[in-house]
Amino acid sequence: MISPISPENSARDMSEVVAAVYRAESRHILATLIRLLGDFDVAEDALHDAFRAALEQWPKEGVPANPRAWLVSAGRFKAIDSVRRRARFDAAQEDVARQLEANAAGSGDSDDEGIADDRLRLIFSCCHPALAPDARLALTLREVCGLTTEEIASAFLTTPSTLAQRIVRAKAKIRDARIPYQVPAADELPERLDAVLHVVYLVFNEGYSASTGASVTRPDLSGEAIRLGRLLVELLPEPEAIGLLGLMLLQESRRDARTSPDGDLILLEEQDRSRWNRQQMAEGTALAERAVATRPARLDSFTIQAAIAAVHAAAPTPAATDWQRIAALYEQLAREHPSPVVELNRAVAVAMRDGPEAGLALIDALLARGELDDYRFAHAARADLCRRLGKTVESVASYEKSLALARQEPERRFFERRLRELGR
Amino acid sequence: MKYICLGYIDQKKWETTPEGEMHEMMDECFAYDDMLRKNGHFAAGEALQSAQNAVTLRWKNGKVSITDGPFAETKEQLGGILVLEAKDLNHAIQLMSKHPGVKAGPFEIRPADDLTGMIRESERRRAAAAR
Structure with a gap:
């Protein structure tokens, strides 16, 4: 017609x-x-x-x-x-x-179902584990999201020619090694989906907390990641995908409250909660609940993180935060998906639940293992607990370590401000 | 399409594996190879002697120099090669993921390169030169 x-x-x-x-x-x-x-x-x-x-x-x-x-x-x-x-x-x-x-x-x-499958095929090809992680990211943004090479290059602070070459090489590998254009079979799906979700979350994080550079966030990339997340939930409503979308929306809901007009970082407890985006919070919370309900026996890490973010979202004031629940969720996360960073977050939650002393003991034990020596937020968390306990000398020493490891301007300014407040 | 699977092993670890465990592993590997053969996926394969028995030839200062040992001195050495017939890379990954040998050391899967075009061109060049 x-x-x-x-x-x-x-x-x-x-x-x-x-x-x-x-x-x-x-x-x-x-x-x-x-x-x-x-x-x-x-x-x-x-x-x-x-x-x-x-x-x-x-x-x-x-x-x-x-x-x-x-x-x-x-x-x-x-x-x-x-x-x-x-x-x-x-x-x-x-x-x-x-x-x-x-x-x-x-x-x-060209029927609708065939086309929906094609978009999934494309995502799984672009995020194939045989491709280098940075190539997966570049290829996904180029082919699935339709960003130009220049846009991707500027988002990742690299040159368009470097990025173009990465994409050309990845496409050549897909063709020459014969990476098939298919959605993985059920027995391979969990692992392959995990690779896809990690690419999406990397894109989101680069937009939410840029790894380097002058500003904290690049909202365009986070928007792309959320669009990708929606697409995955629509095409492949697995609990991990639902949990990830919920997590991204809940984090995104705090974007405006996270930085001051001068671009300074504002911590969760100091944020003006009236500036949180209600709609994103509601949608993110509903998705987190849906993900938990889909497979309550074995929660994936995105879903647990989304559940934690939902607890924060539910608190009208920092004092009203259900730290009991947050600490329990971090304990679950540390048990099922252990990593030093998860343990650090757990220590902070325990500090809020049981007092700074308890949290400091956990962080010191964690730092003694050496894995977080170069992680600025580990030293910053320690500095904060020392500050609360009135251990000024130790707090200053830890803030100085964080400052030396800081990678973005707003972070640097935040640590400097804290040091000034401590009389340095 | 052919995929060349390079199987690596840690010689020291292999030498200290108890005999019973080693037999069990070998039986599993050979049984799996048989299944690949039966289904037409096993195009060729060879196990390699210890890297200690290797010799490396290298073009140096206009002549071949001969040195003992493998080309790269790493903990994991090439232990065997298998030429796999598979539909595509995912198929090759599926087949080799189930190979018990993956427990003894990593597999590197390399797609075979088709040099037919290059060979044809070379033949043309050589024919032209001979004329």
Whole structure:
């Protein structure tokens, strides 16, 4: 079905229509074209050819009833066409063209379910464990989110050429080592999904707490991560994915309250809670509860962290925080997913529940093991507990260690402020 | 597609493994190899003697120099190679993840390179030179 051509459909209107379709559909179409054409680069060329064809044909013929299906089919024909043109010079290309036509004749080309699967296939290919972790990140942002190489490079403070090379190498590996375009089978799913969720959470954290640089956050990246999280929950509603989305939304809800107008860091207990985003808090809390209810016997680490964030969200004032519950959740996290950083957080929660003395004992034992020597927040947590206990000399020494290890300007300013307050 | 699986072992650890445990491991490995063979996944394979018996040839100052030992002195040495026939990388990973040998040391899976085109070009060059 083709909509009638109206005289008002000027060229400008039509290019806006095409641009809107591009924003809404280009990632779906790319994911399907990669499956049909079997190659990332060929599919990207086909995607652009398809949109060019839309710009030429839609003003004359009207916007098709199903633009996505139209574009997938146009992209596929353009790709087969260009292989055919090359076949005039290289006979081997004729086999490729025939192969492409055969692939394209398969079922599930452009029905909605087939396309949903394609987006998952794309995510799992981009986050394949055979790719280097930084390549997974770059490829996911480029192919799944549609960010430009320049945008990704600036977000990760690297040069576009370095980033482009990383993406080219990853695509070559997918092609040459034959990393298949598929959603993993049930027995491999937990581990492979974990790899995907870690990429998403890395993207979120880079946006929420940039590892280096002048400002604390890069909201665009967090927004992309939340979009990816929503997509995963929609396509593959496993408890880990639900928990991660809940965790990201709960953290995101505090974004505005986390920094002062000068870009200084504000700790949770000092934040103006009226600035927390209620809608994100409510959605995040509901997702955390849903994740816990889905598989209560064996909670994954994202879900436990989301549950902790939900307890904070439920407290109208810092004093009203249910530290009993938070400490219990951190104990569960430390038991089931042990790491030095989790133990540090547990120590802080215990300090809030049982008093700074108890927390300090745990942190000192943890620091004695040496794994957190270079972790600025371990020294900062120790400094804070010493400060509360009136151990000024020890507190100053620990803040000085944190300051020496700080990586962002706002962090540095925060530690300096604390040192000034202690009379240094 | 062919995937070359390089199996590494820690020689010292292997030498100190109790005999019973070693037999059990070898039986499991051979049984799994048989299953791969039966299903057409085992294209070729060889176990390697100890790295101590290796010799390394290297082009140096215009001639071949011969040194004892393996090329890289690492704790884990190449212990065997298996040429696997698999549909794609995920298939290769699935097949080798279940190989009991992975418990003795890491497997590196390398896709075989297809040099057909390069060989054809080389033949053309050589034919042209001979004319």
